[in-house]
Amino acid sequence: MEITQFICRSDNFGVLLHDEASGLTAAIDAPDAKAIREKLDQKGYKLDVLFITHHHMDHIEGIAALKAVYGTKIIGPEREADKISGLDEGVNEQSGCKFAKFDVKVLETPGHTLGSVCYYFPEDKLVFTGDTLFSLGCGRLFEGTAKMMFSSLEKLKALPDDTKLYCGHEYTKENARFARSVDPDNVALINRAAAVDRLIAVGETSLPSSIKSEKAANPFLRCNNPDIRRTLKMENASDVAVFAELRKRKDHF
Template sequence: MTPLEIELFSCRSDNFGVLLHDPVTGATASIDAPEERPILDALARRGWTLSHVFTTHHHNDHVEANPALKERFGVTIVGPKREAQRIPGIDRMVDGGDRFDFAGRPVEVILTPGHTLGHVCFHLPEERLLFAADTLFALGCGRVFEGTPAQMWDSLSKLAALPDETTVYFGHEYTLSNARFAKTIDPENAALLARAAEIETLRAGGAFTAPTTIGLEKATNPFLRAGDPAIRRHLGMENAGDAEVFAEIRARKDRF
């Protein structure tokens, strides 16, 4: 099967826009719809026509362009059942464990409450792709606005269980700040220190830090490493549960 093509671009102040395109059928999905103009520009750049929007959660910076894109293209908007009343233009409601077809490929829906209660991620197992939006970032995770830290830890654990080679696209370019924070939690992690230096160089040159991989995040992202003995020692939480350690890391990031 011909591989899907991906176009990554900036929206708003720090959102990522992502287009997913099948060159055989012409089907093209926007992962969320942060802002209409950058999406239209990306489509024009590639000569693609939008057919779908895959909505991950209800926050305005992820759904703002839904109505305009629906009016312009007649797109099918797929989004979380648990937030359906807050997803403009939603056509198909999905929940954790659901599967649907995009251009002949299965898309698995992973329920990841925490950032919002109904947040979902979209996983294409045959392509080894994950669209994690505001659940998992490079070296970070989303703020816990609606759920609990325990829910967010459970959600991140679901993503960490995916194959290490899974490529991860995420919702925001927060990686430089995340790297600086991560070093305060896991200061002896050589892989993290090397990655942080690389990120400084990338951002200084205006380059994106997306995508990442599950394997890279497991090795360097403190929010996936609550069970790591060195982090536990550093936090003085050797005997705490993983969810407790995660909650402490998240609380520190909120104050960082």
């Protein structure tokens, strides 16, 4: 699978997936139809499938324009079908879905929105997390609860360590600043933050990350870590309570 990612709008990631064997191309979310079309034209591809992670406008705004040009099949969370105009196939964990020869596992990950989903390609060890799990961070709780989001992140944390992570926004540099404020002595985090700084400085993106890297450096996946708990003065709190406090602090960071 060939993965092409690019920044659009201001900090959204556009992501194209191209299967050379079938010639089919998919995109993850539709933040900017013009930018996606330009990238498709550069590659000489058309857009066969569009996977939507959640209903927020900066992830669905390009659906109508892309569908009009390419006749694209729109796949997205069944639970948000009433909020995603043009949806052709509503999916959930039981249904899964397909792209070319690939079986795609749908992970229901409520928290950022109630119907948010992630798309996991086990054969290629790829996961597309939208605004649920970010590199060194996680999404805000616009609709769900801390308990919901914590459970969703635990589901992603359980994926194989070598799974490559692609998320919806380029927030890694800012996320690293917050992460170091609550986990300042974490060597894996210090090294990751430095690597991200180098990438951003030369115009590269910070992705892909990996589940292994996030487990080592992302505070939202480390709610049971004693150092983070000491920083928060929450040594005896539940993991969900620690997560809620981290999310609250990040909201006001």
